Amino acid sequence: MARWLVIAGIALVLLGLALHYAPWLLNWFGRLPGDIRHETEHGRVFIPITSMIVVSLVLSLLLNLFNR
Incomplete structure (x- = not known):
C-alpha cells in the first residue's frame, strides 16, 4: 500500500509541474x-x-502493466 501511495504522490507532483510549466500540454x-x-x-x-x-x-x- 505504501508503494502505491508513493507512486501516486510522484504522479501528482509530475502532473502539477506539467500544469504549471507547460499548460498547453493538457489543453x-x-x-x-x-x-x-x-x-444557457x-x-x-x-x-x-x-x-x-x-x-x-x-x-x-x-x-x-504495474500488476504484471
Missing part, C-alpha cells in the same frame, strides 16, 4: 469530440464522456 483534455457542453443564460453543463473514457483506458493500461 486538449475536456475538448474532445463526444464531450458534452451546454451553455442561466448556467452551464459539462459532461466529459470521451475524456473520461480516455482516462479510464490509460489508467487500466498502467495498472495492468
